[in-house]
Amino acid sequence: MISIFSQNAPAKDRRYVFKKSNKNKQTVYRESDYTLLIRGNKFRQGDLLLVKLIQNKGLSYDLSKIKLFWNGKKLKTSGIDKNHYITFLPLPPEIEPGIYEIGLHYLKNKNFYYKYYAIQVKKAPFQVRRTRRINPLKLSPRFSPEQKLSEETVAFIQKCEQIKKEVYLSDSPLMVNENFGMPLNKNIINSPFYIKRYYSANSAGKPHSGVDLKGRVGDPIFAIQNGKVVLSSSMYFEGLFTVIDHGHKIFSLYMHQSKTYVKAGDFVKKGDLIGRIGKSGRVTGPHLHWGMKVNDVLIDPLSVVNLMIFD
Ligand SMILES: [Zn+2]
Numbered sequence: 634m635i636s637i638f639s640q641n642a643p644a645k646d647r648r649y650v651f652k653k654s655n656k657n658k659q660t661v662y663r664e665s666d667y668t669l670l671i672r673g674n675k676f677r678q679g680d681l682l683l684v685k686l687i688q689n690k691g692l693s694y695d696l697s698k699i700k701l702f703w704n705g706k707k708l709k710t711s712g713i714d715k716n717h718y719i720t721f722l723p724l725p726p727e728i729e730p731g732i733y734e735i736g737l738h739y740l741k742n743k744n745f746y747y748k749y750y751a752i753q754v755k756k757a758p759f760q761v762r763r764t765r766r767i768n769p770l771k772l773s774p775r776f777s778p779e780q781k782l783s784e785e786t787v788a789f790i791q792k793c794e795q796i797k798k799e800v801y802l803s804d805s806p807l808m809v810n811e812n813f814g815m816p817l818n819k820n821i822i823n824s825p826f827y828i829k830r831y832y833s834a835n836s837a838g839k840p841h842s843g844v845d846l847k848g849r850v851g852d853p854i855f856a857i858q859n860g861k862v863v864l865s866s867s868m869y870f871e872g873l874f875t876v877i878d879h880g881h882k883i884f885s886l887y888m889h890q891s892k893t894y895v896k897a898g899d900f901v902k903k904g905d906l907i908g909r910i911g912k913s914g915r916v917t918g919p920h921l922h923w924g925m926k927v928n929d930v931l932i933d934p935l936s937v938v939n940l941m942i943f944d
Pocket of ligand 1: 824841843844845921922923
């Protein structure tokens with residue numbers, strides 16, 4: 634849950650404070666062969682949903698035989714123990730609000746069963762922020778798309794794109810065994826997820842792909858969950874950029890660092906020091922840009938932290 638204060642303050646002074654809430658909205662369907670739980674924060678565009686299959690008391694149906702579908706696409710499930718199977722459902726920020734369904738197929742006594750559960754996806758109040766006119770001369774050249782880039786720079790940007798593409802192909806088993814945490818000691822949001830900002834008078838920037846957390850150069854950054862580092866190197870836009878693979882196609886992204894303590898291939902635990910805040914890449918000042926990617930969909934990192942996976 635995010636609470637917003639100082640609403641009347643000038644846009645540049647507005648701050649969003651993060652509050653952890655364990656009041657998840659959820660729906661539980663108790664069926665004769667299993668129990669299905671669908672949980673999310675607000676079921677809004679950009680949210681992560683948890684789908685959990687739970688063994689009914691006294692039954693021993695093999696939950697791994699139950700197949701889950703979203704939009705006709707099979708969802709990968711992971712057993713967290715014999716009685717609980719989970720999967721994650723990222724709602725893309727651009728998804729049309731409305732009714733969607735989760736399909737469930739299973740075989741029992743040689744009969745196929747098909748069930749469908751409705752999910753209502755709500756509209757998220759993504760913000761649009763029109764900043765004051767920015768003097769283009771004061772901006773880092775990395776902001777300006779009109780700027781002529783050298784051949785070397787173009788080649789470097791292309792190389793970065795290729796590296797990132799490969800990183801997100803990683804498909805590891807789930808390494809999550811507790812709820813997600815926050816990356817900083819003090820987490821103050823300077824810029825929320827999917828806000829549309831204007832970098833120059835005429836051109837709107839792309840919607841914000843993560844959240845920006847306030848910080849000073851050198852402030853410590855911690856892994857938000859157990860996982861395997863799949864990238865930790867300098868990129869053109871992201872600066873010193875670390876990506877952690879948490880398995881099940883869940884990745885956390887940490888940008889603009891001044892220092893990193895990890896390298897690709899390292900395993901980290903939730904809370905491990907992985908780097909320090911900086912202002913590398915395309916930035917106007919020091920901060921941590923923190924992103925979350927699940928099944929190739931960029932979602933609101935706060936919806937991940939607010940989601941109770943284990944309770
Ligand atoms: Zn950002």
